[in-house]
Amino acid sequence: MGAQDTQVRDLVIVGSGPAGLTAALYAARANLKPLLVGGYQFGGQLMLTTDVENYPGFPQGIQGPEMMELFKQQAARFGTDIVEKDVEKVDFSQRPFQLWVDGQHITAKCVIVATGASAKWLNIESEKRLQGKGVSACATCDGFFFRGKEVAVVGGGDTAMEEATFLTRFATKVTVIHRREEFKASRIMLDRARANPRIGFLPNTEVTEVLGKDKVEGLRLVRHAQGNPQSQMHMGHKVEQWDMPAEGLFLAIGHQPNTRFLEGQLDLNAVGYIKVHNFTRTSVEGVFAAGDVQDPRYRQAVTAAGAGCMAALDAEKWLEEQAH
Ligand SMILES: Cc1cc2nc3c(=O)[nH]c(=O)nc-3n(C[C@H](O)[C@H](O)[C@H](O)COP(=O)(O)OP(=O)(O)OC[C@H]3O[C@@H](n4cnc5c(N)ncnc54)[C@H](O)[C@@H]3O)c2cc1C
Structure with missing residues (x-):
């Protein structure tokens, strides 16, 4: 042209x-x-x-x-x-x-x-760097690579529950990390995920960094007091920070x-x-x-x-x- x-x-x-x-x-x-x-x-x-x-x-x-x-x-x-x-x-x-x-x-x-x-991402530098090296936005596409590993899913809606449930076919443990207390997912999807012994939940929690140089090795997390994380931070409420081992991070935030x-x-x-x-x-x-x-x-x-x-x-x- x-x-x-x-x-x-x-x-x-x-x-x-x-x-x-x-x-x-x-x-x-x-x-x-x-x-x-x-x-x-x-x-x-x-x-x-x-x-x-x-x-x-x-x-x-x-x-x-x-x-x-x-x-x-x-x-x-x-x-x-x-x-x-x-x-x-x-x-x-x-x-x-x-x-x-x-x-x-x-x-x-x-x-x-x-x-x-x-796909919507968290927009943190380490997440971008490790895209395709353990960070993914598609469980159907990449779940298979995580056989026998521990992974995390970020999100609180139906997609997050669906992806977490799907990932238990491969992963030994799937942790759903959600920044709020309440999950947006439908009751049936949430109940199904909650009934799955391989799925754990971390509400009021955010990923602040993906750990690892060439592949995902863990996640740095912060837990806020219950409620809106932003306002809690601004009000000076105490937050707890820790590192969690994980070899995969799946974004399911839309x-x-x-x-x-x-x-x-x-x-x-x-x-x-x-x-x-x-x-x-x-x-x-x-x-x-x-x-x-x-x-x-x-x-x-x-x-x-x-x-x-x-x-x-x-x-x-x-x-x-x-x-x-
Ligand atoms: C990390 C990741 C891994 C994936 N792995 C797999 C996999 O293993 N297997 C699988 O089947 N699927 C996989 N998927 C999903 C797959 O990539 C998508 O389903 C597929 O690419 C969709 O194709 P598309 O042509 O509709 O759109 P896209 O691939 O999204 O392409 C759209 C294109 O349009 C262009 N565009 C946007 N706006 C404009 C504009 N205004 N003017 C001109 N061009 C524009 C963009 O630049 C882009 O090039 C993966 C997705 C992601 C994010």
Whole structure:
């Protein structure tokens, strides 16, 4: 894409995770000459991980970044134009659609949004450094690596209970750490976790540091007196600090879909996921969505890639209908 991308593109795909790159592969092979605007953080969430062992076709597993490089090569091989920048703004109120990328303006008959979601992290330096080395935001993806080990889950909602329960298939002990006294999880999920002898609970507790140089070896924790940790600290209440051994830390404090640039343009749910109907259609005809940006449930590379394929086939059919 040059400064003068004056042509009306048939299809622009936004996002470069498994969903966007699979959509690009299918669209390019259908001769739609798609433009993929993949974001500054090209490759999506798998760039943050090491071993991916559950993507079919790689019996020995593959490193996340290596897999995304292969996805990119395959999409490019069939003629996808790739730009590694963010879409800043869109106007879907009329057709053709308008998108703005780094101050430049793109026009498209059809758009697939595949901008994924970002896991929420604690935002402490040691957590970032040990991502993929014992710190994870996906128990389904990484639980298997913690057979016979002690791990911790941070969070207090249904996801945290689900992940903790799932992790007991592998880990000898799972400690749920939650910064409040009360858990937000539904009664049934909480009861199930509480009944599991391998799960322990640390309410009113926060992780302040992940210990270990090249892998997780423990957690530094602080326990507040019961109540809101922030206000207790400010009121000068005493806090207790200690180190707990752990070889894994799983964050289960939610995900943020990357849809801020779509606000007011597409129907989003209360937390910002794109609402889809009829498989991959959004509230705007001619705009399709695929992957984690519309899927708070499965959140897997293979489901995102599958959804990318679906969106490309839906977009292709829709463009064909418009031509007649
Ligand atoms: C640590 C970790 C480990 C994981 N391990 C596994 C695993 O082993 N197996 C598995 O199946 N799944 C795993 N997952 C989940 C998997 O990564 C996701 O389900 C999958 O990547 C979702 O794909 P996606 O294409 O929908 O979105 P993403 O991978 O989130 O990609 C979205 C892309 O869109 C781009 N983007 C965002 N906003 C814009 C914008 N405005 N303009 C342009 N581009 C934009 C982003 O930069 C990103 O590149 C893991 C996730 C994490 C966080």
